[in-house]
Amino acid sequence: MKATVFLGGGRITGALAAGLRLAEDDRRIIIYDRHPEKLRALRRESRVEIAQDLKSAIQNAAMLIVAVRPASVKQMLAEVRASAERPPRLSMSLAAGVPLKSLRAWLGTVHWVRAMPSPVCRVRRGLTSVSFDRTVTKAERIQVRQLFEHVGPVLEIAERQMDVITAAHSPSHGYHALATLAKAAENAGLDRKTALIAAAHALSDGILYWRESGLGLDELLHEAATPGGIAAATMAAADKSGYARAVKRGLAAGIRRARLNAKL
Numbered sequence: 001m002k003a004t005v006f007l008g009g010g011r012i013t014g015a016l017a018a019g020l021r022l023a024e025d026d027r028r029i030i031i032y033d034r035h036p037e038k039l040r041a042l043r044r045e046s047r048v049e050i051a052q053d054l055k056s057a058i059q060n061a062a063m064l065i066v067a068v069r070p071a072s073v074k075q076m077l078a079e080v081r082a083s084a085e086r087p088p089r090l091s092m093s094l095a096a097g098v099p100l101k102s103l104r105a106w107l108g109t110v111h112w113v114r115a116m117p118s119p120v121c122r123v124r125r126g127l128t129s130v131s132f133d134r135t136v137t138k139a140e141r142i143q144v145r146q147l148f149e150h151v152g153p154v155l156e157i158a159e160r161q162m163d164v165i166t167a168a169h170s171p172s173h174g175y176h177a178l179a180t181l182a183k184a185a186e187n188a189g190l191d192r193k194t195a196l197i198a199a200a201h202a203l204s205d206g207i208l209y210w211r212e213s214g215l216g217l218d219e220l221l222h223e224a225a226t227p228g229g230i231a232a233a234t235m236a237a238a239d240k241s242g243y244a245r246a247v248k249r250g251l252a253a254g255i256r257r258a259r260l261n262a263k264l
């Protein structure tokens with residue numbers, strides 16, 4: 001059986017391999033990386049095979065997933081070309097900001113997919129956004145969707161939206177908001193553990209209720225914030241202090257960073 005082959009055995013590869021195994025997906029996974037200790041850890045954790053070299057990894061690949069950092073993609077693909085092995089027709093890049101046209105230029109013989117998974121795929125709850133090059137067939141699209149649907153929801157988007165969604169859908173927003181709210185509650189008088197419990201409920205209960213109730217955000221805000229009450233005062237002060245501006249600037253910085261990767 002041919003395998004799903006990851007080039008790069010770092011954080012996101014580890015999360016995806018663990019999520020696929022948690023989903024009881026028993027596909028053959030081969031990982032190639034220049035750090036043997038990372039590969040041994042992945043083998044222990046997720047029953048993956050370690051590629052002995054790049055050539056054998058490509059020989060065994062039904063699908064290639066490029067999971068190196070954006071600045072390393074060009075070199076990684078040069079190594080694929082130099083291996084003189086024919087890569088599988090379906091290949092995917094997880095590299096933030098690296099456009100399909102660069103991928104085509106660096107390795108033109110394959111059908112390219114850009115995917116942006118989340119590390120939350122490890123627990124099968126991570127959103128993955130995907131964008132397909134024109135050459136990708138319907139059957140290949142299904143293959144890609146099926147892979148990521150094992151580890152969370154999949155959103156197909158136009159490539160021009162990829163950098164924005166990359167900056168917008170990272171779970172780091174959740175961790176950042178959680179840390180910031182918990183710290184403020186702690187500074188205001190709660191002990192650390194209670195502050196974290198309170199902040200986690202504030203964020204996750206709101207989202208859970210929004211998802212499950214089918215109500216609009218306006219209706220939920222109306223229900224939670226009595227005019228003249230505590231929630232209303234808290235939100236008004238946060239808005240006045242530039243909450244929306246801070247989020248907008250944060251997002252814009254992430255998008256700029258992703259766009260810089262297109263110039264690598």
Ligand SMILES: NC(=O)c1ccc[n+]([C@@H]2O[C@H](COP(=O)([O-])OP(=O)(O)OC[C@H]3O[C@@H](n4cnc5c(N)ncnc54)[C@H](OP(=O)(O)O)[C@@H]3O)[C@@H](O)[C@H]2O)c1
Binds near residue numbers: 034075
């Ligand atoms: N982390 C996330 O949450 C996340 C989510 C979605 C997408 N992504 C994307 O996924 C990609 C990987 O991110 P990551 O966080 O998993 O990175 P990472 O932890 O740094 O893993 C990349 C691995 O690939 C290795 N590598 C790089 N070039 C190589 C080469 N030519 N030959 C062999 N091994 C090579 C790296 O080794 P060295 O350290 O020696 O370079 C490293 O072990 C990035 O492009 C990122 O934009 C990440």
